Amino acid sequence: xxxxxxxxxxxxxxxxxxxxxxxxxxxxxxxxxxxxxxxxxxxxxxxxxxxxxxxxxxxxxxxxxxxxxxxxxxxxxxxxxxxxxxxxxxxxxxxxxxxxxxxxxxxxxxx
Amino acid sequence: xxxxxxxxxxxxxxxxxxxxxxxxxxxxxxxxxxxxxxxxxxxxxxxxxxxxxxxxxxxxxxxxxxxxxxxxxxxxxxxxxxxxxxxxxxxxxxxxxxxxxxxxxxxxxxx
Numbered sequence: 001x002x003x004x005x006x007x008x009x010x011x012x013x014x015x016x017x018x019x020x021x022x023x024x025x026x027x028x029x030x031x032x033x034x035x036x037x038x039x040x041x042x043x044x045x046x047x048x049x050x051x052x053x054x055x056x057x058x059x060x061x062x063x064x065x066x067x068x069x070x071x072x073x074x075x076x077x078x079x080x081x082x083x084x085x086x087x088x089x090x091x092x093x094x095x096x097x098x099x100x101x102x103x104x105x106x107x108x109x110x111x
Numbered sequence: 112x113x114x115x116x117x118x119x120x121x122x123x124x125x126x127x128x129x130x131x132x133x134x135x136x137x138x139x140x141x142x143x144x145x146x147x148x149x150x151x152x153x154x155x156x157x158x159x160x161x162x163x164x165x166x167x168x169x170x171x172x173x174x175x176x177x178x179x180x181x182x183x184x185x186x187x188x189x190x191x192x193x194x195x196x197x198x199x200x201x202x203x204x205x206x207x208x209x210x211x212x213x214x215x216x217x218x219x220x221x222x
Contacts, residue, residue: 090222
């Protein structure tokens with residue numbers, strides 16, 4: 001979601017919210033606008049560290065958002081506009097999704 | 112990486128290896144064959160719980176592999192053929208990658 005696609009995260013520990021989803025074929029323009037708005041909003045959230053996202057042509061995608069703490073993940077979860085958009089997503093845009101909240105313990109990069 | 116794209120994971124806690132990468136434009140057939148072979152191998156590993164993967168048209172991708180323990184993540188890391196393929200990936204296929212190892216603490220799904 002940065003210029004390069006990679007989140008610039010600090011040294012662990014921190015938290016990852018792994019959101020795996022399969023889109024239906026509906027509402028592409030609305031979905032894209034909502035995704036952009038959510039990314040704009042999350043960047044203003046306390047403790048947000050970055051996000052990464054990829055989606056296959058067939059509609060299966062993974063977004064990982066990084067936060068400094070569980071407390072700030074919950075704060076984002078309770079954000080009014082985010083909650084409303086999530087409900088719309090459940091009704092209109094996703095066939096299925098999985099959310100996993102995980103504590104990042106170690107990290108490295110390459111090549 | 113299942114029929115639906117979603118990993119069927121048990122109740123937390125378990126571990127996630129989040130691999131974010133940007134492919135270069137080279138070696139598509141070799142890369143695809145190696146990715147398929149690695150998926151075949153990892154399914155035989157002790158403690159492997161499943162994997163999910165998505166890649167954008169522009170070459171940015173996220174793969175998340177789930178394991179039951181850090182011990183079995185390290186065992187897979189030390190697997191001879193996997194290690195050789197990783198080294199080839201560093202030389203030939205990736206502009207950049209990030210690996211984050213995280214403990215999944217809670218999970219839910221929808222809609």
